[in-house]
Amino acid sequence: MGGPVIELKVLDARLHGWGMPRYQTAMAAAIDLHACLDAPIEIAPGSPPALISSGIAVHIGDPGMAALVLPRSGMGHKQGLVLGNLVGLIDADYTGPIMVSAWNRNGPGTPPIRLSPGDRFAQMVFVPILRPEFTVVEEFTAPSERGAGGFGSTGHR
Numbered sequence: 001m002g003g004p005v006i007e008l009k010v011l012d013a014r015l016h017g018w019g020m021p022r023y024q025t026a027m028a029a030a031i032d033l034h035a036c037l038d039a040p041i042e043i044a045p046g047s048p049p050a051l052i053s054s055g056i057a058v059h060i061g062d063p064g065m066a067a068l069v070l071p072r073s074g075m076g077h078k079q080g081l082v083l084g085n086l087v088g089l090i091d092a093d094y095t096g097p098i099m100v101s102a103w104n105r106n107g108p109g110t111p112p113i114r115l116s117p118g119d120r121f122a123q124m125v126f127v128p129i130l131r132p133e134f135t136v137v138e139e140f141t142a143p144s145e146r147g148a149g150g151f152g153s154t155g156h157r
Contacts, residue, residue, distance in 0.1 A: 004126075006126065014034075015034060015056070032123050033098065035053075035117060037115065039117070042114050043103070045108055045112070048084075050101070050102045050103075051099050051102075054122070055097075063092050067124050069087065069088030069100055071123075079113050081102055084103040102122070
């Protein structure tokens with residue numbers, strides 16, 4: 001199953017032993033990212049997010065694509081590990097290290113989240129990007145059913 005070719009630079013040689021970024025199943029949407037740490041860390045609830053290297057850099061090189069960095073669902077649901085910026089956006093022209101802002105969303109009194117070198121702790125998915133051209137108008141050319149109704153205006157829950 002072919003797809004676009006993305007250049008991937010290994011910045012941390014330990015990935016060769018831990019496992020190169022890859023899709024874990026034939027239908028997986030994202031690749032797992034490893035925590036490239038020198039020693040285990042603990043992220044306490046309420047503490048500032050930890051900035052963790054994934055040990056890779058990518059060059060997408062196509063303005064019709066981007067990558068999103070997301071928490072792994074098991075880590076987020078079971079342990080409370082989420083991203084400090086909720087979703088990381090990797091632009092097509094960014095070629096620097098992929099760094100992940102990891103945050104413990106749990107409340108006070110809960111134990112810290114422990115990450116060890118090599119743990120799979122986040123994931124990255126590649127998505128298509130639309131880049132529309134804008135036309136400045138005084139009024140929209142056609143009405144919509146919703147109009148300017150904001151949050152909750154459709155009455156659906």
